[in-house]
Amino acid sequence: MKLWSFHGGIALPGHKQESTGNPLRTAPLPRHLILPLSQHLGVPAEPLVSVGDKVLKGEMIARPGGFVSAPLHASSSGTVIAIEERPVPHPSGLSAPCIIIETDGEERWTTLQQQSDYRQLEPATIREQIRQAGIVGLGGAGFPSYIKLNPGKTVRTLILNGAECEPYITCDDILMRERAEEVLQGLLIIRHAVQALHCIVAIEENKPEAFHSMQHALQHFSEGANAIEIVSIPARYPAGGEKQLIKVLTGQEVPSGGLPIQLGVVCHNVATAAAVFRAVRYGEPLLSRIVTVTGSAIAEPCNLEALTGTPVMELLATCGTDFNVLEEVIMGGPMMGIVLADHEVPLVKTGNCLLTVRRGEMEQHPTVMPCIRCGKCADACPVSLLPQQLYWHARAKEFDKIQEQNLFDCIECGCCAYVCPSNIPLVQYYRFAKSEIREQQEQKRKADLARRRHEQREQRLAREKAERAARHARKKPGITDEKKKAAIQAALERAKASKSKQGAPTDDV
Amino acid sequence: MFKKALSSPHIHCPDFSTRGLMFQVILALLPAAAAYAWLFGWGVVINMLLAIFVALGSEAVMLSLRGRPLQPSIGDGSAILTAMLLAFALPPLAPWWLTTIGVAFAIVVAKQLYGGLGFNPFNPAMIGYVVLLVSFPRELTLWSLPASLSTQTLDLSATLSYVFSGTLPPGLTIDALTSATPLDVMKTQLRLGHATGEIMAAHPVFGLVGGKGWIWVNLLLLAGGVWLIYRRVISWHIPAALLGSLFTVSLLFYALDPQHAPSPLFHLFSGAAILGAFFIATDPVTAATSNIGRIWYGAGIGLLIFVIRSWGGFPDGVAFSVLLMNMAAPTIDHYTRPRVFGHGGKDG
Numbered sequence: 047m048k049l050w051s052f053h054g055g056i057a058l059p060g061h062k063q064e065s066t067g068n069p070l071r072t073a074p075l076p077r078h079l080i081l082p083l084s085q086h087l088g089v090p091a092e093p094l095v096s097v098g099d100k101v102l103k104g105e106m107i108a109r110p111g112g113f114v115s116a117p118l119h120a121s122s123s124g125t126v127i128a129i130e131e132r133p134v135p136h137p138s139g140l141s142a143p144c145i146i147i148e149t150d151g152e153e154r155w156t157t158l159q160q161q162s163d164y165r166q167l168e169p170a171t172i173r174e175q176i177r178q179a180g181i182v183g184l185g186g187a188g189f190p191s192y193i194k195l196n197p198g199k200t201v202r203t204l205i206l207n208g209a210e211c212e213p214y215i216t217c218d219d220i221l222m223r224e225r226a227e228e229v230l231q232g233l234l235i236i237r238h239a240v241q242a243l244h245c246i247v248a249i250e251e252n253k254p255e256a257f258h259s260m261q262h263a264l265q266h267f268s269e270g271a272n273a274i275e276i277v278s279i280p281a282r283y284p285a286g287g288e289k290q291l292i293k294v295l296t297g298q299e300v301p302s303g304g305l306p307i308q309l310g311v312v313c314h315n316v317a318t319a320a321a322v323f324r325a326v327r328y329g330e331p332l333l334s335r336i337v338t339v340t341g342s343a344i345a346e347p348c349n350l351e352a353l354t355g356t357p358v359m360e361l362l363a364t365c366g367t368d369f370n371v372l373e374e375v376i377m378g379g380p381m382m383g384i385v386l387a388d389h390e391v392p393l394v395k396t397g398n399c400l401l402t403v404r405r406g407e408m409e410q411h412p413t414v415m416p417c418i419r420c421g422k423c424a425d426a427c428p429v430s431l432l433p434q435q436l437y438w439h440a441r442a443k444e445f446d447k448i449q450e451q452n453l454f455d456c457i458e459c460g461c462c463a464y465v466c467p468s469n470i471p472l473v474q475y476y477r478f479a480k481s482e483i484r485e486q487q488e489q490k491r492k493a494d495l496a497r498r499r500h501e502q503r504e505q506r507l508a509r510e511k512a513e514r515a516a517r518h519a520r521k522k523p524g525i526t527d528e529k530k531k532a533a534i535q536a537a538l539e540r541a542k543a544s545k546s547k548q549g550a551p552t553d554d555v
Numbered sequence: 556m557f558k559k560a561l562s563s564p565h566i567h568c569p570d571f572s573t574r575g576l577m578f579q580v581i582l583a584l585l586p587a588a589a590a591y592a593w594l595f596g597w598g599v600v601i602n603m604l605l606a607i608f609v610a611l612g613s614e615a616v617m618l619s620l621r622g623r624p625l626q627p628s629i630g631d632g633s634a635i636l637t638a639m640l641l642a643f644a645l646p647p648l649a650p651w652w653l654t655t656i657g658v659a660f661a662i663v664v665a666k667q668l669y670g671g672l673g674f675n676p677f678n679p680a681m682i683g684y685v686v687l688l689v690s691f692p693r694e695l696t697l698w699s700l701p702a703s704l705s706t707q708t709l710d711l712s713a714t715l716s717y718v719f720s721g722t723l724p725p726g727l728t729i730d731a732l733t734s735a736t737p738l739d740v741m742k743t744q745l746r747l748g749h750a751t752g753e754i755m756a757a758h759p760v761f762g763l764v765g766g767k768g769w770i771w772v773n774l775l776l777l778a779g780g781v782w783l784i785y786r787r788v789i790s791w792h793i794p795a796a797l798l799g800s801l802f803t804v805s806l807l808f809y810a811l812d813p814q815h816a817p818s819p820l821f822h823l824f825s826g827a828a829i830l831g832a833f834f835i836a837t838d839p840v841t842a843a844t845s846n847i848g849r850i851w852y853g854a855g856i857g858l859l860i861f862v863i864r865s866w867g868g869f870p871d872g873v874a875f876s877v878l879l880m881n882m883a884a885p886t887i888d889h890y891t892r893p894r895v896f897g898h899g900g901k902d903g
Contacts, residue, residue: 416673460564
């Protein structure tokens, strides 16, 4: 298959073999599960349970809060002991509402609806099952998957993303090695749901075992195998970025601000496909995921299959973390992950990796030098931006100029900051500029709204005043002083007349 | 290497640092500097050391006046590089005050007053050189003869004494030690109506393609420049465009009238074309920043060098060409922004 390339990108040391040396393990059942209501992009879920409720494993405990939202299920059986704010894995380090379940250790399942042949199901039914199963993109973004399964357009190519281009992360690698068949079954279900003509599974070339395992599984497929192609792509970060991957596989660029479906492409992560398979075949909602626990503070780096809601601390302990030397834990990879402010945060649906950094392994006060416009950032940028110019404008808070330089096409992959010889935290500047611009736009929107309201109110008041005046004028047409006097005179005369006729009945009274 | 950061990325490429880039450029200059000193005498060494001393001193004074910490700025290598480039452009027997004024102006005015490294719109070394060129034109034309041509040479103490006090050993005059540069000779002789072949045969400063001795310095500068490209310290765009445009336009005139236009190779290997292409025009702070922009920027410098050499008032035009294109760099940047992913184009 012909492959294309994207501009820029960087070759990174993989650090994959540390965690692929050990087989996939199952993390022990934690005593408490902390389940944030927002583990996806979009509106948070709304709780369906209250404190004290007994819940079964797989039972829905929070329903979607809107269209772009996902439900939440109890990862194990037990009792809801609290619904409160807890620290969650988020760059802000802030807390967010969570449902806390005390597990009973029995792992009692709710009733699940199994389906042996997905082809019996309508695509709409499959989508609804996937929505009900709370499946979100497991590659990291956490976009509710069912939305991407309703393209409303012919899907020429369905891409399964197994690139896993960030260093250290191997959860998709291990998944493809150990559960290739589930991934491919999931792919066929998604293919059925979106009625895709052609399917590609893309795997970076640094994962030959996963590639062969997938090839092997495909050979034993009786149906649908001819529509699936498993492709090895060059290992160049960020080849696993959705738009970059589509470019590599199809040569086409997703338009700025657009979606892959505009090119007739739908892209899902391999782990999402496996979750789709389990949801449709066995009726299992998304309760667990594979997470890579690695880095230099870990005695036995490995991949764990862990329930969502398991505290990160327990996962680290399971893998033999030396807490005495532990400096930091990054959730996600070193290029795009977030530093966990609190190790009590739970594993969430999008948590693909826990990367530990040992004390002394981290430069504490990196020296930042001035930008010399060497352009290494521009050479590395996979979107062909000019990061040095963006930096300049962000520093000067020239937000109109920075948008002219297409700031909002930046995918925050970190390539520019990685190569910067002056060690400038470039992405931080872009995040700052983006949030400032969003804030300004929001302010402007509010101000516009307030102005419109004010104007409408003024108009309404003016209109009402005019109407009142008009009504007033209509009620007493042509009243003049002459007529008033005449009316008063007439009244007086009537009074006199009635006085003179006092005692005698009159005609008119 | 992990680094403490507020947000991702959490790792940083260990291969490049701004300081490392500067010192690699300095390293690439050293063989040519050594050859220059070997061929043209101790004056080169004295110039270089004096320039570096003045540069670091001016940098330190300005940083403290601006209330900035000395480190890491003073150690970033940029002042040393500016000093070396300017020393390359000065005559080997330049008096001490000439070097001092040029370097001090470069660092104090052209660099620090604009805000220091990264904020200067003009190449500091070239500003320093041009200040000297317009203020002290005579001193800048007194170039030492290459050792192979000179009957008289100065030893270290005699050179020191000349540079710092202007006195020469008895019986020696400065005219015996210096001559006009090959570009200078070519220009004046061409104006007098001589043909190029005739000029080159008549004057001993000319070698096979360029000036005698100069050719070795230029070849070593070329080697250093290619090494910098290989090391990815600089990109190929500016040198290739600069030398390419100088070569092309001089070839055009040479083809039309070889008697009155010097050959393209003469242009490339005389004066500061190679130094300018690899070491001066490639100063990223003052150059165009996108790769397409760099090509326009380099080509513009090459063209201007030819124009100034052929019709201008100075024998060489690298410094003016670089400064003129420095001025044009923001405009070039504005019009040569690369097509951003997903914006138009044939794939969009």
